[in-house]
Amino acid sequence: MPIFGLFSPLELVLIIVGGIITLWAQLRVKSTFAKYNNVRARNGITGAQVARDILRTNHVDDVDVEETGGSLTDHYDPKAKKLRLSTDIFRSSSVAALGVAAHEAGHALQHHAGYAPLHVRNGIYPVANLGSQIAFPLFIGGFFFRSGFMMDIGIWLFLGAVIFQLITLPVEFNASSRAVVLLESHGYLERDEIGGAKKVLNAAALTYVAATAVAIMHLIRLLILRGSSDD
Numbered sequence: 593m594p595i596f597g598l599f600s601p602l603e604l605v606l607i608i609v610g611g612i613i614t615l616w617a618q619l620r621v622k623s624t625f626a627k628y629n630n631v632r633a634r635n636g637i638t639g640a641q642v643a644r645d646i647l648r649t650n651h652v653d654d655v656d657v658e659e660t661g662g663s664l665t666d667h668y669d670p671k672a673k674k675l676r677l678s679t680d681i682f683r684s685s686s687v688a689a690l691g692v693a694a695h696e697a698g699h700a701l702q703h704h705a706g707y708a709p710l711h712v713r714n715g716i717y718p719v720a721n722l723g724s725q726i727a728f729p730l731f732i733g734g735f736f737f738r739s740g741f742m743m744d745i746g747i748w749l750f751l752g753a754v755i756f757q758l759i760t761l762p763v764e765f766n767a768s769s770r771a772v773v774l775l776e777s778h779g780y781l782e783r784d785e786i787g788g789a790k791k792v793l794n795a796a797a798l799t800y801v802a803a804t805a806v807a808i809m810h811l812i813r814l815l816i817l818r819g820s821s822d823d
């Protein structure tokens with residue numbers, strides 16, 4: 593059994609590549625958002641107004657749009673039926689703000705329409721969240737105590753977190769597609785402004801792709817360690 597902490601070449605590659613992917617995705621979304629957050633939409637409406645208008649015109653009357661703290665903390669809460677926009681999005685009339693607001697409104701429309709992947713994701717979230725928190729401690733404990741059972745449970749729990757990440761991808765891409773259509777068809781952004789909103793949403797989507805890729809790499813690493821424990 594190899595000494596824990598001494599990584600094989602493959603493990604080192606997975607760790608380094610995962611770190612690079614994560615850092616690149618974070619820098620990409622921050623730089624793209626910063627660029628288009630300085631480009632004001634010609635119609636002058638704010639992210640909050642766009643989100644509320646999208647909900648109203650699509651007959652979603654039971655979701656409130658609220659301002660929340662932080663930066664890029666925007667999200668839709670399906671349990672509370674709250675669409676929460678950070679101040680940078682809620683009060684801004686930038687191309688980036690309108691894109692993000694429309695994207696989050698897209699999640700509310702998914703919920704209202706019974707979009708299946710969203711409901712599956714919401715349903716497995718508690719288990720996946722718990723699994724992501726305890727999978728590694730459980731696996732490491734099993735590795736040190738040479739308990740194959742503990743390591744296997746840790747792997748299965750982390751597999752649930754990976755599945756959650758995979759299901760998240762179509763949910764996010766669909767919300768972005770809805771956002772682009774709504775921004776253009778409802779005239780929130782003009783044709784030459786849509787490109788900027790697309791770039792912001794595509795950059796944001798990369799963070800989910802990166803998170804999924806890194807989760808898969810971690811799963812592979814756990815499987816490698818599990819195999820080495822039997823040697």
